[in-house]
Amino acid sequence: MSIQQTDVLYTAVATAENGRDGRVATDDGRLDVVVNPPKEMGGNGAGTNPEQLFAAGYSACFQGALGVVARREKADISGSTVTAKVGIGRNDDGFGIIVEISAEIPNVDAATAEDLLAKAHQVCPYSKAIRGNITVTLA
The missing domain is CATH 3.30.300.20 (K homology (KH) domain)
Structure with missing residues (x-):
């Protein structure tokens, strides 16, 4: 069963830059993190x-x-x-x-x-x- 737009209590909004090797931030500024692929997937593993x-x-x-x-x-x-x-x-x-x-x-x-x-x-x-x-x- 899906919910209707009028039933939504909260909506989180996050924007990613450069996909798995960049940055993700929420519109309210509470989350702003560097993202990198893990070393096991060829990344440097420096971020989340x-x-x-x-x-x-x-x-x-x-x-x-x-x-x-x-x-x-x-x-x-x-x-x-x-x-x-x-x-x-x-x-x-x-x-x-x-x-x-x-x-x-x-x-x-x-x-x-x-x-x-x-x-x-x-x-x-x-x-x-x-x-x-x-x-x-x-x-």
């Missing part, structure tokens, strides 16, 4: 890269979704962390990405943690956006 930025956004969004699910389930996720690992590599179409989401949830058992992660994956807007396009594993 799009995969790191995606991992940062996805992990923050997923942690928020985990909180929504935990409140519904009355589960204690205090002290929890979510890590997103975003890999890039060659595929049949050129390049593609793969994601692994892992979480440390100290106050619940393993089965509950797995259930919370699966439910958060259904709620998270990033997960919804990439579903069917990118392989995501939960750990």
